[in-house]
Structures are given as C-alpha cells and as structure tokens.
C-alpha cells in the first residue's frame with residue numbers, strides 16, 4: 453500500500469511539469485506577447501508559422517528582426533530559437549494566448565502530454581490544454597481533432613516602462629543572472645515576476661516570464677493599432693502595411709515609424725505634418741522635431757494620423773529607463789545553474805523520507 457502511494461506521489465510531482473500560468477492582473481487586458489520557441493532540429497519559418505498559427509509572415513519576421521524579404525522557406529539551423537508573436541488575453545489573474553494557436557492532432561501524437569511536452573515544449577501542461585478545451589477525457593485524443601493551446605503570457609507593466617512579456621525556456625546550465633543579462637532585465641525582476649524565492653531552484657526546461665523593454669509610441673488611443681507595442685530589436689508593419697515601425701534602444705525606446713517605399717497615394721494616403729513627411733525630422737539647436745506616426749483609422753477609407761513630436765538631442769546618454777527599484781546590489785553571487793530536476797529532487801527526497809518514517813512507525 454505505502455510503496456504504491458509513494459509511486460503516486462512521485463508520479464504527481466514529476467508530471468506536474470514546470471509550466472505555470474503567468475500572472476496577469478490587468479483585468480481583461482489584451483496585448484501582444486512572445487514565446488521563445490527552441491527547435492533542436494532544423495526547421496523552416498513556414499512550418500513554425502503554421503504550428504503557431506501566425507497569420508502574417510511579416511509579423512514573424514519583425515518579431516525576430518529578420519529582413520522583410522526573407523522567404524517562408526528560410527531554413528532555421530538546429531538549436532535555434534525563434535520568437536513567436538501572439539495575442540495575449542488576461543483573465544482570472546493569469547494570461548493565456550487568445551484562442552490561438554489551434555493545433556490539429558496528428559496520428560503520430562501519443563497523447564495530450566506528448567503534445568504538451570514534445571510539440572509545445574512544456575509552454576503548457578496537458579492539464580491546461582484539457583481545461584482550455586473543456587475536454588471530458590484528457591486521455592482520449594483523435595487525429596484531426598483541433599485543440600487550442602493556451603500559451604502563457606502577461607500584459608502587466610513591469611516598473612514604469614513599456615513591457616512585452618516573453619515566455620522563455622530555461623536552457624541547461626543557464627542561470628537567472630545569464631537570462632537577465634541576455635534580455636536586458638535584472639535577476640530580482642525575474643525572481644519577483646516568477647515567484648522565485650530560491651535562484652537554485654531554477655531548472656532546465658522551466659518556462660520563465662521574461663519582461664522585454666518595449667518602445668513607447670505616439671499612437672493615439674482611437675487608432676486601429678492602438679496598443680502596438682514592440683520590444684527592443686523588433687519591427688512591425690501597420691496601417692494596412694503602409695507603415696513600418698521599429699523599436700531599438702538606440703532611439704531611446706521611442707517607436708520609430710516610416711512609410712514603406714514612399715507612400716502610394718492610391719493605396720497609402722500621403723501624410724505630412726506641415727512640410728515634413730512621416731518619419732522625417734528637423735533639428736534646431738537641441739530640439740529634434742519629428743513628424744511622428746500616430747495611428748490610422750478606416751471608417752471612410754484608410755486615413756493615416758500624424759503629429760509633430762519634439763525630443764531633446766542634447767545630453768545623450770541621459771537616464772536610460774531603469775528597471776523597477778526592487779533591485780538590490782549584490783548580484784555578484786556565484787551563478788546558480790539550472791540543474792535538472794533541482795526542486796523535484798528535494799520534494800521527492802522529502803516524500804521518500806516521510807514515507808520511510810511512516811513505514812517504520814507502522815511496525
């Protein structure tokens with residue numbers, strides 16, 4: 453009886469995979485989010501575009517800062533990570549991809565857990581897929597069946613800066629310090645966001661909520677692309693593909709938007725602020741005045757909005773956005789590497805000890 457119980461315990465702890473939904477407290481908020489998909493095998497852009505139901509190739513290219521001319525057949529080498537853009541929706545204090553991607557069960561899929569682990573790399577657990585799809589019996593899947601995969605995401609701002617959240621899979625041998633420095637954030641921010649109290653508990657394969665610093669923009673809140681939020685090192689097409697916006701830390705995290713190949717007056721209305729075209733700027737003294745993209749409407753045909761913004765170009769290197777003030781000094785402790793099954797081992801050892809104690813007490 454007891455050894456049996458023990459196995460049940462071990463099974464439970466091993467099969468509750470690392471994935472936990474991300475906290476999303478901005479009630480009923482919707483936003484853009486990312487998942488860093490790691491592929492051990494060589495693959496193509498188009499196969500990942502299909503797997504994740506990304507409707508537009510330019511949005512996949514933009515999220516990864518790949519040139520707009522990159523063909524869908526573009527081969528990604530083994531062990532590469534592609535950022536998958538998807539819409540996020542917050543409800544009940546956590547966030548999930550908004551009814552996308554829809555995965556069609558293949559004859560070779562061995563079960564829901566297989567799909568969660570091998571196809572979607574534990575971004576989700578089989579329980580989350582079952583719950584999202586109101587499956588009566590998660591043990592039964594049928595080839596051809598369509599399943600919504602609720603990817604973890606969040607729309608919460610981090611500190612005061614504009615944020616795009618990315619679901620990141622921890623690589624073997626990585627650490628919170630390494631991840632923080634790779635994505636331009638801080639160890640303490642990662643700990644707080646992910647409810648991590650002991651950095652040593654980080655495990656390979658664990659899914660972390662990583663906040664990426666995004667650009668603020670002049671897009672008006674009555675524009676159809678209101679809420680366009682791009683993280684550092686990415687771009688997106690907007691306004692019926694007439695405008696390309698990009699975000700980089702070098703432009704002081706201010707979204708920079710320009711017409712694509714000059715505005716075509718038949719398709720894309722020419723938009724100016726006085727003498728300046730969208731994206732153009734003039735400098736006088738310290739002040740740089742730019743004709744900024746402010747969004748678009750489409751009630752009586754496509755209309756592109758613009759307005760002048762002024763930025764000081766003096767004291768370059770002025771206060772770069774700082775992560776939230778929760779950060780403390782002392783990030784120089786020895787790196788805590790992600791060990792396989794780090795936390796699980798502790799739990800299992802605890803349970804084994806507990807079971808052994810019960811076993812001996814029963815004599």
Ligand SMILES: *[C@@H]1O[C@H](CO)[C@@H](O)[C@H](O)[C@H]1NC(C)=O
Nearest residue numbers: 490491492493494569570571
């Ligand atoms: C990668 O390729 C190997 C060999 O072709 C195959 O066994 C494995 O299932 C593939 N992995 C994925 C995630 O497709």
Ligand SMILES: *[C@@H]1O[C@H](CO)[C@@H](O)[C@H](O)[C@H]1NC(C)=O
Nearest residue numbers: 505506507553554555556598
């Ligand atoms: C998403 O994938 C499903 C299943 O393959 C397909 O039916 C649907 O058309 C796809 N949607 C998009 C936007 O690609």
Ligand SMILES: *[C@@H]1O[C@H](CO)[C@@H](O)[C@H](O)[C@H]1NC(C)=O
Nearest residue numbers: 491492493529530531532624
């Ligand atoms: C991919 O990574 C694995 C594990 O780190 C390694 O064994 C393998 O050689 C890598 N493959 C390539 C093509 O780099």
Ligand SMILES: *[C@@H]1O[C@H](CO)[C@@H](O)[C@H](O)[C@H]1NC(C)=O
Nearest residue numbers: 634635636665684685700701
């Ligand atoms: C922003 O992106 C650039 C290049 O894409 C990179 O060099 C830089 O480190 C990034 N900055 C942050 C804070 O992530």
Ligand SMILES: *[C@@H]1O[C@H](CO)[C@@H](O)[C@H](O)[C@H]1NC(C)=O
Nearest residue numbers: 670671672673674675678679
């Ligand atoms: C748009 O923003 C302005 C000020 O930023 C605010 O006063 C207004 O209520 C907002 N409108 C909507 C529809 O959110």
Ligand SMILES: *[C@@H]1O[C@H](CO)[C@@H](O)[C@H](O)[C@H]1NC(C)=O
Nearest residue numbers: 676691692693750751753754
């Ligand atoms: C603008 O509206 C027209 C007609 O209502 C529609 O066909 C078109 O797809 C819309 N364009 C965009 C970018 O929403």
Ligand SMILES: *[C@@H]1O[C@H](CO)[C@@H](O)[C@H](O)[C@H]1NC(C)=O
Nearest residue numbers: 713714715716717718719720
């Ligand atoms: C603008 O686009 C229309 C439709 O695609 C095309 O017929 C026209 O030649 C273009 N005009 C210019 C100036 O590129």
Ligand SMILES: *[C@@H]1O[C@H](CO)[C@@H](O)[C@H](O)[C@H]1NC(C)=O
Nearest residue numbers: 711714715729730731732733
């Ligand atoms: C101003 O914008 C137009 C149209 O986008 C572009 O062709 C031109 O080169 C720009 N001029 C300057 C000085 O940037």
